Amino acid sequence: MKPKVAVVMGSESDREVMKKAVEQLxxxxxxxxxxxxxxxxxxxxxxGIAQEAEERGFKVII
Incomplete structure (x- = not known):
């Protein structure tokens, strides 16, 4: 099973910057x-995102 990744951004305006990372994943x-x-x-x-990451199946947080 491949890892599940959480991609966390500081604001909605960061979404375009992180788009390439999501596409690559x-x-x-x-x-x-x-x-x-x-x-x-x-x-x-x-x-909360960090604390719940493991129970939600995330292995990596970017």
Missing amino acids: EALGISCETFVASAHRTPERAV
């Missing part, structure tokens, strides 16, 4: 999910 057959969570504006959400 998908090309390699690696499952990924994107999240928007600013460590400065929404620290609780960012921490």
Whole structure:
């Protein structure tokens, strides 16, 4: 089984920058999910993503 990757961005405007990373993961057959969570504006959400990552099956966080 290939790893599942969480791609975390600080803001919605980062989505275009991370698009290539997501495309590359998908090309390699690696499952990924994107999240928007600013460590400065929404620290609780960012921490929550990290804390729940393993139980949600994520092996890598970018």
